[in-house]
Amino acid sequence: MDFSQTLKIALRALRTNKMRSFLTMLGIIIGIAAVIAMMAVGTGASYVISQQIASIGSNIILVIPGSTTSGGLRTGSGGAQTLSNDDVKAIMNECPSVSTASGTVRSSGQIVYGNMNWSTVIMGGTPELFEIREWPVTSGRSITQQDVDSAGKVCLLGQTVADNLFGSADPIGNIVRIKKIPFTVIGILESKGQSPQGTDQDDTVFVPLRTAQRNLVRSQRAGIVGAIIVKAKSKEVIDKAESEIQSLLNQRHRITNGKEPDFSTRNLSEILAVAEKSAKAMSLLLGAVASISLIVGGIGIMNIMLVSVTERTREIGIRMAIGAKKNDILLQFMTEAVLLTMLGGVIGIALGAGGATIVSRLLGWPTMISVQSVIIAFFFSAAVGIFFGFYPARKAAGLNPIDALRYE
Amino acid sequence: MSDVISLTDIRRVFTMGDQQFEALKGISFGVAAGEFVAIMGASGSGKSTCMNIVGCLDRPTSGQYLLDGLDVGAMDPNQLADIRNKKLGFVFQGFNLLARTPAVENVELPLVYAGLHAKERRQKALIAMEQVGLAGKENNHPSQLSGGQQQRVAIARALVNNPAVILADEPTGNLDSTTSEEIMVLFTALNKNGITIIMVTHEHDVAAYAGRQITFKDGKIISDSPTGRTV
Numbered sequence: 234m235d236f237s238q239t240l241k242i243a244l245r246a247l248r249t250n251k252m253r254s255f256l257t258m259l260g261i262i263i264g265i266a267a268v269i270a271m272m273a274v275g276t277g278a279s280y281v282i283s284q285q286i287a288s289i290g291s292n293i294i295l296v297i298p299g300s301t302t303s304g305g306l307r308t309g310s311g312g313a314q315t316l317s318n319d320d321v322k323a324i325m326n327e328c329p330s331v332s333t334a335s336g337t338v339r340s341s342g343q344i345v346y347g348n349m350n351w352s353t354v355i356m357g358g359t360p361e362l363f364e365i366r367e368w369p370v371t372s373g374r375s376i377t378q379q380d381v382d383s384a385g386k387v388c389l390l391g392q393t394v395a396d397n398l399f400g401s402a403d404p405i406g407n408i409v410r411i412k413k414i415p416f417t418v419i420g421i422l423e424s425k426g427q428s429p430q431g432t433d434q435d436d437t438v439f440v441p442l443r444t445a446q447r448n449l450v451r452s453q454r455a456g457i458v459g460a461i462i463v464k465a466k467s468k469e470v471i472d473k474a475e476s477e478i479q480s481l482l483n484q485r486h487r488i489t490n491g492k493e494p495d496f497s498t499r500n501l502s503e504i505l506a507v508a509e510k511s512a513k514a515m516s517l518l519l520g521a522v523a524s525i526s527l528i529v530g531g532i533g534i535m536n537i538m539l540v541s542v543t544e545r546t547r548e549i550g551i552r553m554a555i556g557a558k559k560n561d562i563l564l565q566f567m568t569e570a571v572l573l574t575m576l577g578g579v580i581g582i583a584l585g586a587g588g589a590t591i592v593s594r595l596l597g598w599p600t601m602i603s604v605q606s607v608i609i610a611f612f613f614s615a616a617v618g619i620f621f622g623f624y625p626a627r628k629a630a631g632l633n634p635i636d637a638l639r640y641e
Numbered sequence: 642m643s644d645v646i647s648l649t650d651i652r653r654v655f656t657m658g659d660q661q662f663e664a665l666k667g668i669s670f671g672v673a674a675g676e677f678v679a680i681m682g683a684s685g686s687g688k689s690t691c692m693n694i695v696g697c698l699d700r701p702t703s704g705q706y707l708l709d710g711l712d713v714g715a716m717d718p719n720q721l722a723d724i725r726n727k728k729l730g731f732v733f734q735g736f737n738l739l740a741r742t743p744a745v746e747n748v749e750l751p752l753v754y755a756g757l758h759a760k761e762r763r764q765k766a767l768i769a770m771e772q773v774g775l776a777g778k779e780n781n782h783p784s785q786l787s788g789g790q791q792q793r794v795a796i797a798r799a800l801v802n803n804p805a806v807i808l809a810d811e812p813t814g815n816l817d818s819t820t821s822e823e824i825m826v827l828f829t830a831l832n833k834n835g836i837t838i839i840m841v842t843h844e845h846d847v848a849a850y851a852g853r854q855i856t857f858k859d860g861k862i863i864s865d866s867p868t869g870r871t872v
Contacts, residue, residue, distance in 0.1 A: 236751050249741055551737045554698065554800065556726020556754040558719050634698045638737070 238560075243569040248540070254573060257537045260530025260578030261617065262584060265610050267523035269585025271529055274592065275516015276597035282512050286505040288425045288434065290366040292332075292468055292493040294475050296324075296461040296482070299495040314494040316353050318442075318456040320485060321359075324463060330474035332466045335362035336458030336572040338445045344399040344438055345410040353394050354437045356412060357445020358462075363422075365464040373405040373420030376441050380419075385577055388416040390422040391435040411438060424619055527613065530577070531621040538625035549629055552636025563630040568620025571615055578614025582607055643710070644671035644696060645805050645837050651704035655805070657686045663691040665671050666776050666860040667704070672806070677832040679848035679868075680841045682857030690811075691857065692841050695727060696808050697721045702713040708806045730799025734811035736791040738798075745770065745779035747768060755802065771799040773827060789820035796827065807831070809840040815845050825850040 247254045265319065298313040321336040335439065338357040343350050356362075359381050363369070380387050395404050404418045425434040440449065446456065465474035475498050488494045542549070549562055586602050593600040653665040664687050672678055682688040688755060693699035694706060697713055702722075706713045709728055718723065725731075730751075738747045748766040757765075770776060773793040783791050799807050809828070813821035829850055831836050842848050849868060856864040 235756065245741065339744075547737070548739060551739065552720065552754075554696070554725060554731050554737075556722050557753045558722040560719075560752075561754060570643070635693050638698075638733070 238552075239565055239568050240330070240572075243572050244298060244544075244567055247572065250541075253537060257533055258573055258577035259339040259524070259612055260533040261527065261574050262292040262530075262581040264523065264527030264530045265578050265581025265614055266585035266588060268520055268610055268613075269582055269602065269606060270588040270592065270600075271375050271519035271523045272516055273585070273589035273602045274598060275512065275519055276603050277589075277593070277601040277605070279509055279512035279516065280601050281507045281599045282505065284426075284430060285350040285365075286509065289428065289501055289505070290368070290464065291499045292465040292471055293365060294465060294471065294478065295499040295501055295540055296320075296478060297462070297495055297499065299493070299497060313495055314452050314454070314457045315486065316458050316461055316590065317454070319428075320482060321461050322456060323481060323485060324461065324478055326537075328463075330477055333361045333364060333462045334461055334463040335359045336442055336461050337362060338442065338450050338457075338459040340412075340445065340449045342412040342449070344394065346396065346404075346407065349398045351394060351397045353391075355445065355449055356437055357438050357442040357449065358396060358439055359442050362462060362482050365462055368425065370420035371423050372403075373418070375420055376439060376542060380441040380445050382448055385418045385441055386414065386444060387419045387421050387441065389420045389424050389439040390418055391437040391439075393433055393435040394438055395421050409561070412449055415438065464496055471500055471503070490553060495514050510611040525638060526614075526619060531617040534573055534618065535569055535621040535625060539628065541569070542625050542629040545629075545634065546640040549632050550640065553632070553634035553637060559630040563626045566626035566629045567619065567622050570626065571618035573621075574614045574618030575611070578611050581614070582610055585630055634635055643671065643673075644707075645674045645709055646672040646829060646839070647705075647707040648691075648695070649705040649707075651691070651694060651701045651706060653687075653694065653699070653711065654702045654831045656657045664702070664748075664860055665694075665701070667703075668862060670859075670862065670865060672837060672854060674805075675832070675835050675836055676853060677784075677828070677851045678840070678853045679851035680839065680855050681843060681845075681848055683843070686857040687860040688841055688857040690860075692808060692810060692839075694804075695839065696731065697724050707868065722754075726751055727802060728804065728805045730746070730800050730804040730807040732792070732795050732807060733813045734808040736788070736815070738794055738796045739790055740783055742786060743780045744775065744786065744794045745781060747794055748785070748801050750795055765801050769801040770794075772800060772831070773797045773824060778829040788816050789823055792816065792820075793827065797822075800831070806837045806839060807837060811842055813842070 284482050296316065298315045299306050300313060318335070318336055324334045335358050340355045341347055341353065342355055343352050360376055360378055363375050369375070375389065376389060379385070388409065390398070390404055398404065399407070399411065404421065407418050408415045409418060410416070422435070422439070433524050442458070446452065450459070463478060465471045465472065478498055479494075482496055483494060486495055518555070552562065589600040589602055592598055648671070649669050649697065651665055652663065653669040655662045655664055668687075668691060670779060680688050680692065690699070694701050696706070701714060704714070708724065708784065711724070713721070713724060739750070745763070746768050748769055749762045751761040767779065773796050775797060778790065784793065785837060786794065791801050812828070813824055816824060825847060828838055828840070840851060848854055851868060853867050854864070855862055
């Protein structure tokens with residue numbers, strides 16, 4: 234018996250009881266739609282997190298100074314002025330797993346252009362900083378080593394700062410005042426958006442490190458950096474690079490065993506990897522909860538198929554009497570069940586995708602429908618049909634033709 | 642001419658719990674090609690059990706059954722399904738057509754399970770429908786046909802595979818006397834064209850159309866004689 238005929242018979246049977254078929258399918262539709270929508274929300278969330286990770290730059294280790302005590306008051310971590318330009322150079326030169334590093338200083342203050350002014354974060358850094366953070370300029374030029382060496386009064390504006398000071402005008406070449414000191418704008422940085430912590434990364438002004446050290450921050454000694462940002466050679470050697478930095482700085486700062494180090498290191502991508510992992514776990518959890526409804530839907534299919542087999546006992550008898558084999562009957566009822574679930578699956582996918590889009594529009598949640606989840610959902614719905622359709626179909630195929638023919 | 646159907650000492654024992662009931666107590670008869678046999682008997686006489694065995698829906702507990710020279714008793718359910726499909730045509734009392742399915746597709750059904758292509762199926766089905774006088778009713782659903790017409794569809798379905806034997810179980814049981822007569826005339830005409838027919842009935846005037854009557858009682862044949870009608 235050819236399959237097109239089986240399909241035709243199954244379609245006719247489903248059409249005969251349209252309402253029943255639809256209600257049975259509804260269980261699968263809701264299940265699949267829920268799976269698709271939940272996966273879309275979950276995937277969207279982890280996509281945003283991985284975007285944020287990429288926005289920080291990859292393979293980054295942050296070295297920050299420890300705390301210090303002055304007059305009985307302890308500052309928080311990062312308060313001490315223990316890291317210097319020489320430490321940065323040493324890290325670059327002596328740690329084999331380190332690709333490059335940059336010292337940074339950070340301040341905040343008012344930046345003024347004409348009659349506009351804006352309070353923002355002022356960062357001092359070397360050219361390596363932009364390499365590490367993978368942060369190019371969209372117009373103008375970036376900070377060069379020469380700018381750093383000569384402590385040039387030049388600055389790069391983040392997109393938010395540029396928008397607030399200049400509006401639609403071109404800032405490049407104009408003079409802005411940072412903490413009352415005039416700086417020439419040499420470039421605008423590409424927009425990075427939110428950091429994983431939720432701060433606007435574009436609300437920053439960058440100046441050469443030495444300029445910042447001399448003019449914008451107060452420090453006890455010259456050549457002090459607020460933090461060191463380090464890029465490891467690859468993802469695999471991040472941990473190695475971190476321990477190399479630790480032992481190097483311990484040595485340089487004469488930290489012997491038992492003494493508290495005056496710095497600490499943080500592996501940023503590690504923190505974010507955890508966040509990404511938890512987002513993935515969340516989406517899996519949501520998917521698992523949604524798939525329970527699929528199983529409930531599958532039981533509904535089984536129930537209706539059993540009713541259908543009972544109702545059509547006589548038809549099964551006729552078919553057997555005129556030559557249908559057990560497998561023909563089995564295949565016929567399996568086809569019906571799988572058709573129900575696959576149809577439900579397709580409708581559910583469409584509905585789930587639509588639902589995800591509506592959620593992202595209304596609530597502003599990022600959603601992403603992956604091709605993978607659609608394919609999985611489709612085959613899963615087919616599998617539900619095969620699994621829950623098998624028992625009723627076997628029951629039909631196992632009928633005795635004589636009894637089936639006599640069934641009223 | 643050799644027998645199309647040959648039953649030798651057929652017994653059928655039903656076991657219900659620890660009770661055994663022998664429905665057929667050693668039946669032997671043969672049916673030659675081209676015969677028209679009526680099987681008669683009261684209910685419980687074993688005629689239905691015998692028909693189920695002849696129709697390959699059931700297997701005898703013991704005895705030998707040769708259909709068209711094939712030993713049916715030794716076959717598995719799938720082979721029996723094949724035999725029913727190719728060698729036998731069934732006509733039931735309740736017509737047993739598929740509802741919501743056009744007449745012509747009902748007729749095609751045995752060919753579907755025989756694995757024929759759509760075109761060939763339709764061609765053979767149309768010929769069979771013409772044979773039973775239903776040309777033009779191909780696309781009517783069973784609910785749009787009268788009882789007599791539905792039984793004709795069932796007969797066309799039985800004919801479509803060119804079976805060795807047509808088995809009719811009370812074919813006129815659900816029909817009024819005029820329609821019954823029409824159906825019996827049709828059977829007689831088919832028989833004249835060389836088709837072997839075995840029919841179960843309890844009505845003597847219906848049985849009179851056959852060329853031979855076999856009467857069952859308590860699981861045994863009590864009479865087997867020609868009706869006098871020349872075939």
